[in-house]
Amino acid sequence: MVYELPTIKAIGIVRNEFKQPLVGHDWGKVVSDIVVNPSLTEALDSLDEFSHVIVLYWMHQLRPGPPPTKAHPRHNQELPIVGVFATRSPNRPNPIGKATVRLLQRQGNILTVEGLDAVDGTPVIDIKPYIPGYDSVADARVPQWTTNE
Amino acid sequence: MVYELPTIKAIGIVRNEFKQPLVGHDWGKVVSDIVVNPSLTEALDSLDEFSHVIVLYWMHQLRPGPPPTKAHPRHNQELPIVGVFATRSPNRPNPIGKATVRLLQRQGNILTVEGLDAVDGTPVIDIKPYIPGYDSVADARVPQWTTNE
Numbered sequence: 545m546v547y548e549l550p551t552i553k554a555i556g557i558v559r560n561e562f563k564q565p566l567v568g569h570d571w572g573k574v575v576s577d578i579v580v581n582p583s584l585t586e587a588l589d590s591l592d593e594f595s596h597v598i599v600l601y602w603m604h605q606l607r608p609g610p611p612p613t614k615a616h617p618r619h620n621q622e623l624p625i626v627g628v629f630a631t632r633s634p635n636r637p638n639p640i641g642k643a644t645v646r647l648l649q650r651q652g653n654i655l656t657v658e659g660l661d662a663v664d665g666t667p668v669i670d671i672k673p674y675i676p677g678y679d680s681v682a683d684a685r686v687p688q689w690t691t692n693e
Numbered sequence: 694m695v696y697e698l699p700t701i702k703a704i705g706i707v708r709n710e711f712k713q714p715l716v717g718h719d720w721g722k723v724v725s726d727i728v729v730n731p732s733l734t735e736a737l738d739s740l741d742e743f744s745h746v747i748v749l750y751w752m753h754q755l756r757p758g759p760p761p762t763k764a765h766p767r768h769n770q771e772l773p774i775v776g777v778f779a780t781r782s783p784n785r786p787n788p789i790g791k792a793t794v795r796l797l798q799r800q801g802n803i804l805t806v807e808g809l810d811a812v813d814g815t816p817v818i819d820i821k822p823y824i825p826g827y828d829s830v831a832d833a834r835v836p837q838w839t840t841n842e
Contacts (some may be wrong), residue, residue: 551700551701552701552787552789553786553787555786555787556814559709559710559769561795577758579729584778584786586762586763586770586776587762587763587776587777587778587785587786588776588778588779589775589779590773590775590776590779590836591775591776591778591779593779593836594779594833594834594835594836594839595774595830595832595833595835596774596830596833596834598791600739600749600787600789600791605785613733613735613736614735615737620765623737626738626739626740627737627738627739627740628736629736629737629738629819629820629822630714630737630738630739630740630742630743630822630823631822632822632827633819634818635733636736637702637704637736637819638701638702638704638749638818639731639750640701640749640818640819642747642749642791642819642821642828644827644829644830646830649751651752655717657736657814662792669778669787669789670778670785670786670787670789670793671778672778672781672793673778673779673780673781673835674830674833674835675835675837675839676830676833676835679791679793679828679829680793680830680833681745681793681795681823681825681829682828683744684743684744684823685743685744685745686742686743686744686822686823686825687739687742690743690822690824691753
């Protein structure tokens, strides 16, 4: 049942001051540029009518080899080990990250965003508008070991 | 700057009664199974402590050829044409969908979810827990042509 999909392509790249992954770093106020391929500049038109966007990115700095199926949330050994799909660990079968970030500015093919937890050079694979009725849940329940609420 | 990334793999597949894309369909109450590759069963452990999960999937039924850079939101010709990254159109550079769905049940390698807007046979590429502090925005602004609020 596992089959390969057509290869995905980077549509842009993250630029910021962070060259290496930082475990436990607070990315909430980090400002990054997303430099989108110039051929896709007009695909960004009207995006700046949204205050927030969803960024999907490829976590390219991972260690080689198959990812584990279990992990401690947030690398915290004191927390119960759980399935990797129950965590936001970058070390997962497809190393795709998903961040909801504030869009500060769009200038041509460059988006300036706040709160993107990706290092400099990270390939971006998709950008979507954040739409509360589609992306937000009013009554979500999370386990006690999830502190990022 | 556009470069190819390592090929992604399906980690599971969507099973439901919808065999073809339905434009404008309300998927809110559609119940689907996500059949995860059995080799990844334990990667789902503890996921059912979350009420909602984020599903990333590969929209494999798209027409061939390069996607447009502009689109009418929700295929509605009466709405202003905007950049494709300002829409949730499936016809985008990387046809990756993102849905936040209610997790009804996990049994072994099968997740039963409500609200997944993907047809039968859709490859799933990632599953993440929905964490409000990370995935939800309290003060998001959207343009008037976005009605799904």
